[in-house]
Amino acid sequence: MATFDYADMQATAHELIEEFGQAGAVKRVTPPDPVYGGEPVVTLYPATLVPMAYEARYIDGTVILAGDMQIYISAVGLSIEPTVGDVVTANGADYAIITGDANKYDGVxxxxFIVQGRIAA
Structure with a gap:
């Protein structure tokens, strides 16, 4: 049985996102040390992404709200996995990640990355 080439699938996804997307960033805030304290550390990770509004049929008012965005983020060149608690900058606005899916089909x-973003407060 032949194995599927997920790296090729990743490259194709990156090409499409690069062609139709925009430059953005994923912001991660590392909290201060619980013992020594200090200031939170904010790190920006440049990303290529495509933000898309949810279709009206998916907006249910509880899980997906009006104004939420479905954001496709290229995994190529991104050194982190965007997760809940991170903030994505797209379309000149900041979106807090509500949920996300790494689409890691082979586990490697x-x-x-497909995330649900909500305007950050």
Whole structure:
């Protein structure tokens, strides 16, 4: 049985996101040390992404709200996995990640990150 090439799938996803997307960033805030304190550390990770509004049929008012965005983030060149608690900058606005899916079908290769973003307060 032939094996599927997830790296090729990742490259295809990256090409499409690069062609139709925009430059953005994923912001991660590391909290201060619980013992020694200090200031939180904010780190920006440049990313290529495509933000898309949810279709009206998916907006249920509880899980997905009006104004939420479905954001496709290329895994190529991104050194982190975007997760809940991170903030994505797209379309000139900051979106807090509500949920996300790494699309790691083989358990190793991140093909594309798909996250639900909500305007950050």
């Amino acid at each position: 290769t991140n093909v594309v």
